[in-house]
């Protein structure tokens with residue numbers, strides 16, 4: 001391969017590339033199965049060292065004026081934009097996602113987060129509270145060292161989404177990418193240093209779950225922000241409880257996309273495609289339970305099947321490809337297991353199926369029922385389950401009948417119905433007449449088992465800072481004796 005994916009070293013600690021002392025971590029290009037780089041996991045001592053270094057660097061970083069911290073992030077965003085082509089290519093090799101996507105969605109979204117929080121830095125203020133002669137004020141202070149742990153589907157975007165609000169509020173961060181996509185976070189670390197971030201403020205450690213566990217248990221860590229599955233979320237939450245650490249959990253979902261009879265058919269089909277097949281379906285907020293009102297059901301399925309034929313599956317580096325491979329053979333096997341289980345349970349395939357090797361084509365099920373695994377479990381692949389419904393109350397009840405609560409979407413031309421239904425859906429991130437748009441200006445996150453806290457928007461600031469209240473006595477002090 002002509003493009004060098006091998007980084008200088010596996011870890012980034014205190015502004016330096018450092019080789020990991022643990023087991024080898026091969027980085028595999030999902031399209032060819034080729035090993036494109038070999039990294040090494042951090043040892044437990046190296047994780048502790050990264051956290052110590054971060055704690056030592058944090059105080060000076062927090063002492064800078066917010067506008068100075070913001071400037072570093074703005075510079076980093078500019079560098080990302082200049083190098084978007086090269087960074088996107090690396091992201092494609094790391095994840096297998098088509099270049100057509102990574103060029104516009106991954107680092108671009110990361111750059112927007114750095115810009116948004118870089119610009120927001122200087123606007124964060126406290127409150128002045130009059131108390132008669134006395135008064136009080138509040139200060140929004142950093143938490144200290146934040147641990148960031150990422151999933152493999154949007155590795156660089158996740159690193160930026162976590163780093164930007166954390167750093168701008170004066171925290172330091174130790175970030176652990178997913179073991180299968182370790183390359184982007186190292187680039188972010190280099191770019192932040194080039195943008196002027198002091199050494200030690202953003203560090204990267206690599207490794208499998210046990211490295212994540214060492215990080216979440218480190219006594220220097222004040223906050224953990226995880227993007228991952230519900231089972232990992234549970235473990236991270238438990239580890240955080242031990243040290244009474246703050247947490248943000250961005251976990252999985254099985255989100256409903258509800259299409260009423262009066263919906264614009266073409267838009268609803270487009271949204272369902274985006275909500276299920278982008279990134280080969282490996283997106284947490286996907287609307288994988290598509291509820292179709294009986295009148296629109298058949299026209300929707302016919303048009304969907306027709307449009308899915310235009311898919312271009314293949315080499316992710318080919319600019320015309322719009323459907324890439326699944327991240328790992330293991331994940332492909334899990335997805336195929338769900339497709340088999342759907343068929344065995346009596347659901348009918350409209351299109352797609354098991355596919356071959358690393359590729360699973362866009363797959364649509366009809367005649368599914370709410371109790372089937374394909375309608376209940378997060379598949380994290382290109383599998384859409386359509387379910388039919390008649391009444392508004394019925395679909396709200398069925399849409400909410402899940403432990404997850406990450407996202408939801410409604411398609412209808414009836415303005416009042418759209419807002420009424422959205423108001424009743426148990427989900428943290430919702431869309432009306434569109435799906436899966438996550439601009440940095442809008443809070444993103446889940447309810448129920450899908451998580452805690454919010455990323456993006458000014459709301460994220462609250463999750464990377466704490467309030468200090470200061471009472472100012474202006475007169476004498478009285479005591480009872």
Ligand code: NDP
Nearest residue numbers: 151152178179207208209212213228229232250251252284
């Ligand atoms: P995992 O939960 O398997 O892993 C997430 C991260 O946690 C990885 O870096 C993993 O390391 C690490 N980890 C594993 N065990 C522990 C532990 N005990 N302590 C600390 N860290 C640990 O998720 P996937 O990477 O498979 O990603 C897919 C999941 O992520 C899906 O459920 C998806 O919905 C969710 N997701 C949620 C998003 C959201 O914003 N709500 C966005 C994207 C994905 P390693 O990989 O090395 O095992």
